[in-house]
Amino acid sequence: MNHKFNNEVGIILSEEWDPLVFIEGNPGSVDFPSEFILDAHKRRNGFVHVLMHTHPPGMTGLSFRDELTLKTLAFTLYPFPIRMGTLTLTGKETFIETTYLALLEPKELWEKGKIRKFSIEKEHVYDFVEPIGFWRKKAIEMSYKKFDKISEL
Numbered sequence: 001m002n003h004k005f006n007n008e009v010g011i012i013l014s015e016e017w018d019p020l021v022f023i024e025g026n027p028g029s030v031d032f033p034s035e036f037i038l039d040a041h042k043r044r045n046g047f048v049h050v051l052m053h054t055h056p057p058g059m060t061g062l063s064f065r066d067e068l069t070l071k072t073l074a075f076t077l078y079p080f081p082i083r084m085g086t087l088t089l090t091g092k093e094t095f096i097e098t099t100y101l102a103l104l105e106p107k108e109l110w111e112k113g114k115i116r117k118f119s120i121e122k123e124h125v126y127d128f129v130e131p132i133g134f135w136r137k138k139a140i141e142m143s144y145k146k147f148d149k150i151s152e153l
């Protein structure tokens, strides 16, 4: 079986890693709806846990735009943590899930007049062939079209 990448797909996950919403993106990015995130966060602080999304083959890292989205949210949701994750095809049939945690300097430590420190830390890396959990399967199916080489000829 081969995979052809079409569009990025985003999934907002709760703290129990349950999908709250699926978002269809385009080949190079996906827009996470900030209004949805803020509403969910207002209902329950800390409820929005990971902004997961599929990436084109081989791209396990965050794009500049991803980092900017994560940084903006880290400020908005502070002191609650926020993460971003990527689901990427890395081999013929192997996927890697990588999550990144946004680390914003605590208000108490931040020296006024200086730029508040911000960094992104890789939190976990997990590789799989068959997706575990329906949301991984659904996001991958929405992003990558599977095809059989023989039937393509």
Ligand SMILES: [Zn+2]
Pocket (backbone or CB within 6 Å): 029, 053, 055, 062, 063, 066, 086
């Ligand atoms: Zn991305």
